[in-house]
Amino acid sequence: MATLLEPYKRWLYAVDIHPSAGCVACGNCYGRGPANWLADEHNTADWKCVPFDYYGWRSYTPSSFWELATKYYHGQISIDEEVRVRLFSCAQCGLCDEVCGIVAGDQRLSEIFRVFRAEIYERTGPFRGLAEIVKNVREAGNIYGVRERRFWGDGVVKPVEEGGKNEILLYVGDTAYYKLPQIAQAAANVLKMLNVGFTALKDEPNSGYELEMAGDFKGAKAQWEKVRDACRKNGVKTLVCLGAQDYHVLKRELGGEIQVHHITTFIASKTKPNLRRYTGRAAYHDPCYLARHAGSRSARGARVIEEPRRILSWIPGLEIVELRHKGRWTWCVGECGGLPWSFPDLARWRAEKLIMEAAELGVDKLITASPPELLHLRNSLGKNHVGLEILDICEVLADSISR
Amino acid sequence: MSLRDLQEGRLVSTPPSVISQLKTALGEENVSTDWTERFMYARSLAWPFLMKFPDVVVRPRSPMDVAQILRIANRHKVPVVAKGGIGEGASVPLEGGILIDLTTLNRIEVHPEDKVVVVEAGASWHQMLADLRKYDLTVPIWPTYESAAVASAAFVNPSHGYGSTRYGVVADLCIGAEIAFPNGEIIRTGALANEATEFGVFYRYPNGPEFTGLWTQIESNFGVITRLAFKTIDFKKEWLATQYFTFRRDQLDACGKAIFKLVRHEIFDVHFNDRWWVLPAIWEGVVKDMPEDAWFHISIINFGRTDAELRAQEEICRSVMNEYGGKENMEAAEKLVGPTRWRPDYERQPAEPWPAWNLVGHDSWGSRNTRNSGMWFTTSQHFPYRFFNEVYEHHERVCKEVGVWSERYLPWHDSFACRDSFKTETFIMYNPYNPEDMKKVGEYLRKFFPVIVKKGASFHGLTIQFHGKAAMEKLGPLYEWMKRLRDMVDPNQIMNPGTLF
Numbered sequence: 026m027a028t029l030l031e032p033y034k035r036w037l038y039a040v041d042i043h044p045s046a047g048c049v050a051c052g053n054c055y056g057r058g059p060a061n062w063l064a065d066e067h068n069t070a071d072w073k074c075v076p077f078d079y080y081g082w083r084s085y086t087p088s089s090f091w092e093l094a095t096k097y098y099h100g101q102i103s104i105d106e107e108v109r110v111r112l113f114s115c116a117q118c119g120l121c122d123e124v125c126g127i128v129a130g131d132q133r134l135s136e137i138f139r140v141f142r143a144e145i146y147e148r149t150g151p152f153r154g155l156a157e158i159v160k161n162v163r164e165a166g167n168i169y170g171v172r173e174r175r176f177w178g179d180g181v182v183k184p185v186e187e188g189g190k191n192e193i194l195l196y197v198g199d200t201a202y203y204k205l206p207q208i209a210q211a212a213a214n215v216l217k218m219l220n221v222g223f224t225a226l227k228d229e230p231n232s233g234y235e236l237e238m239a240g241d242f243k244g245a246k247a248q249w250e251k252v253r254d255a256c257r258k259n260g261v262k263t264l265v266c267l268g269a270q271d272y273h274v275l276k277r278e279l280g281g282e283i284q285v286h287h288i289t290t291f292i293a294s295k296t297k298p299n300l301r302r303y304t305g306r307a308a309y310h311d312p313c314y315l316a317r318h319a320g321s322r323s324a325r326g327a328r329v330i331e332e333p334r335r336i337l338s339w340i341p342g343l344e345i346v347e348l349r350h351k352g353r354w355t356w357c358v359g360e361c362g363g364l365p366w367s368f369p370d371l372a373r374w375r376a377e378k379l380i381m382e383a384a385e386l387g388v389d390k391l392i393t394a395s396p397p398e399l400l401h402l403r404n405s406l407g408k409n410h411v412g413l414e415i416l417d418i419c420e421v422l423a424d425s426i427s428r
Numbered sequence: 429m430s431l432r433d434l435q436e437g438r439l440v441s442t443p444p445s446v447i448s449q450l451k452t453a454l455g456e457e458n459v460s461t462d463w464t465e466r467f468m469y470a471r472s473l474a475w476p477f478l479m480k481f482p483d484v485v486v487r488p489r490s491p492m493d494v495a496q497i498l499r500i501a502n503r504h505k506v507p508v509v510a511k512g513g514i515g516e517g518a519s520v521p522l523e524g525g526i527l528i529d530l531t532t533l534n535r536i537e538v539h540p541e542d543k544v545v546v547v548e549a550g551a552s553w554h555q556m557l558a559d560l561r562k563y564d565l566t567v568p569i570w571p572t573y574e575s576a577a578v579a580s581a582a583f584v585n586p587s588h589g590y591g592s593t594r595y596g597v598v599a600d601l602c603i604g605a606e607i608a609f610p611n612g613e614i615i616r617t618g619a620l621a622n623e624a625t626e627f628g629v630f631y632r633y634p635n636g637p638e639f640t641g642l643w644t645q646i647e648s649n650f651g652v653i654t655r656l657a658f659k660t661i662d663f664k665k666e667w668l669a670t671q672y673f674t675f676r677r678d679q680l681d682a683c684g685k686a687i688f689k690l691v692r693h694e695i696f697d698v699h700f701n702d703r704w705w706v707l708p709a710i711w712e713g714v715v716k717d718m719p720e721d722a723w724f725h726i727s728i729i730n731f732g733r734t735d736a737e738l739r740a741q742e743e744i745c746r747s748v749m750n751e752y753g754g755k756e757n758m759e760a761a762e763k764l765v766g767p768t769r770w771r772p773d774y775e776r777q778p779a780e781p782w783p784a785w786n787l788v789g790h791d792s793w794g795s796r797n798t799r800n801s802g803m804w805f806t807t808s809q810h811f812p813y814r815f816f817n818e819v820y821e822h823h824e825r826v827c828k829e830v831g832v833w834s835e836r837y838l839p840w841h842d843s844f845a846c847r848d849s850f851k852t853e854t855f856i857m858y859n860p861y862n863p864e865d866m867k868k869v870g871e872y873l874r875k876f877f878p879v880i881v882k883k884g885a886s887f888h889g890l891t892i893q894f895h896g897k898a899a900m901e902k903l904g905p906l907y908e909w910m911k912r913l914r915d916m917v918d919p920n921q922i923m924n925p926g927t928l929f
Contacts, residue, residue: 052576058552
């Protein structure tokens with residue numbers, strides 16, 4: 026049977042190649058202890074997998090997702106509702122890539138699950154609420170299904186003009202475009218203050234990340250090709266993304282042709298500007314797609330961890346307190362992998378855990394660097410922590426730039 | 429039952445009334461009959477071909493829940509097996525029935541004032557060690573299995589680990605146990621029997637005969653362990669330092685003698701591997717400076733609370749290894765085990781720290797060897813040091829006979845020089861989906877075990893389905909006495925049937 030998993034068979038105990046490996050059932054990806062009890066900084070993954078943390082059953086673990094993919098590859102099981110539920114409960118946060126070191130080279134463990142989801146999608150169609158995303162992107166061009174587009178940058182940024190100077194393009198993504206335009210505007214203001222000449226697309230295409238998570242690989246490819254074509258058409262050489270997930274997908278797919286930056290890596294490459302004093306204690310939360318994926322197909326291939334901290338350290342008076350789950354061991358907030366659409370309770374629970382962790386640190390601000398994650402955190406903010414302000418790094422920077 | 433049968437919901441022998449009683453007792457959310465759950469809990473590290481599925485998986489939230497589960501199972505004569513985080517074959521439910529996931533019993537209480545740690549049965553051994561580090565304490569046996577390995581399995585097997593050269597096996601450091609029996613009764617033994625007194629949990633021998641040792645190697649027979657107590661010692665990782673020596677293939681005898689001498693010197697840990705084990709690290713360029721003729725690999729962990737103590741231990745090891753012709757290799761010590769001397773920046777290097785501690789993490793031998801060869805098939809046995817050569821040669825002979833003495837199968841030794849015995853694990857890497865490989869593994873199993881069973885080996889995670897009934901029958905009248913004890917506490921023989929009796 027032809028399967029999308031074929032390119033990954035080296036990790037599915039394929040018998041026609043050697044070496045060929047797979048899960049050995051060691052349990053490290055779900056065991057309720059640190060992966061390496063003797064290490065300090067490298068190893069704070071005491072709770073490791075988003076769905077396993079929530080359900081506590083062993084079928085909701087990377088080991089299970091891997092084993093189900095392997096059994097499916099060998100024709101020993103078929104796709105049924107249990108298989109669908111398990112695979113789509115994976116947040117694609119990539120923490121298993123940090124814990125398990127078996128899959129190496131140009132592939133990573135979580136990618137096998139992503140591809141198995143595509144196989145499931147092809148054979149059985151979209152899963153739960155992800156169907157809405159697929160429909161919205163197909164019909165309206167964005168995940169929210171907004172048909173009447175209002176350019177977020179009116180009066181703030183010059184839209185791309187054919188034949189104009191478009192070398193640097195700010196790509197804001199669906200969430201900043203349609204739900205949180207103030208973050209897109211803040212990012213634009215920061216770039217202007219840094220004297221960066223840039224433009225933005227009025228008809229910005231969706232990046233394809235959410236379609237990829239839904240398993241619609243063909244749809245996802247069509248989306249990032251639209252971004253690529255827009256860049257080619259307008260002579261864009263550098264793409265600066267606000268969203269961590271968009272950054273990952275666009276860097277991974279277009280990185281060979283266009284320089285793809287996350288807003289934090291782009292700003293960090295500039296000279297430190299003069300900034301206004303900003304009082305307060307804040308925690309910075311590393312988005313999974315910056316700390317663990319970052320545009321790379323391989324585990325540990327790329328990380329954006331230091332740059333956001335460097336930028337925040339520029340702001341006088343801002344005290345940054347580190348969360349326990351930080352850097353490569355950052356905690357997925359439940360926004361990755363389409364979870365808010367497919368498992369809303371799980372997604373909210375996870376966000377609440379992070380909010381609790383930040384609140385316990387006694388900070389008044391939780392800063393992150395990806396609008397979809399920020400929106401999910403704000404939506405999940407309970408009554409108990411109304412004192413905690415959740416901000417995007419661009420909002421904080423824009424507020425600190427001396428006028 | 430095939431996996432396809434399982435997926436299609438066939439063949440559940442546990443009566444629905446039992447499943448509903450379990451749901452009433454534990455809550456619906458703690459009982460699962462999903463086929464994916466029954467499949468996942470049937471899996472075991474290193475024994476993936478032994479697939480027997482439970483009918484129902486349950487999660488206790490307290491020792492009292494375990495007692496309730498056993499009472500229900502006993503009333504209806506339904507088989508029960510308890511499983512920790514991984515499974516090494518003994519927790520495969522041979523006759524279906526109820527599988528208890530112990531990992532929800534994971535409380536850890538450190539009592540630094542008495543240097544004691546009390547854990548629930550499913551507490552991760554790694555988490556316990558991490559918690560103890562907050563108090564600069566440790567239970568000085570560090571099994572190399574992963575974070576999923578739990579305290580009760582480490583006790584029952586009984587597990588060895590780094591530290592076993594000086595301290596023996598995990599059960600040697602256990603000072604008390606709590607166990608639930610099929611009739612729903614819970615008893616505490618050793619130091620835990622003293623728990624309700626003002627002095628509390630502090631000493632294994634509280635008065636009268638001490639029963640804690642009775643529950644080692646029970647493999648879910650008799651009852652289910654629910655809590656354990658261990659003695660701890662002072663510990664900081666800065667007190668560790670590693671060494672590494674190699675020997676040629678013609679130095680097998682000298683290598684064995686050198687190891688035994690270090691055991692008598694009470695070095696913290698001495699570990700034995702052969703060239704097959706290190707080949708993937710050479711292929712991947714992790715170690716570059718390895719002599720072509722290096723066949724046997726001895727890694728040593730020293731544990732000294734002062735620099736002078738560490739230096740003295742290092743000198744002892746070096747002198748013994750030199751005496752028997754071993755060659756020191758600092759690069760291999762650093763790249764494959766841990767720092768030769770602690771330095772503050774050690775964990776800030778690009779590679780994962782303490783590679784030997786993190787079995788399937790990045791830069792660890794477990795990951796490297798798996799991706800270069802396949803699934804593990806492991807045997808695990810204790811024997812006296814004087815049989816070191818014989819067991820090695822036996823393994824090599826069997827591997828050659830069955831056709832796995834090659835880089836394709838990496839048939840290596842991974843052995844712990846324990847305080848009271850040499851504990852060797854033999855590995856063959858194979859593809860569990862390749863019928864040829866499966867045939868070879870089966871043949872290895874049939875040829876390797878009977879010889880060492882006959883000689884009197886003791887096994888880690890013993891069960892008669894793997895090791896044969898002879899492994900238990902060698903005990904003579906004691907085996908008969910065990911059966912009588914089993915009949916007394918488990919008259920319906922519901923506890924993991926087919927594994928010990």
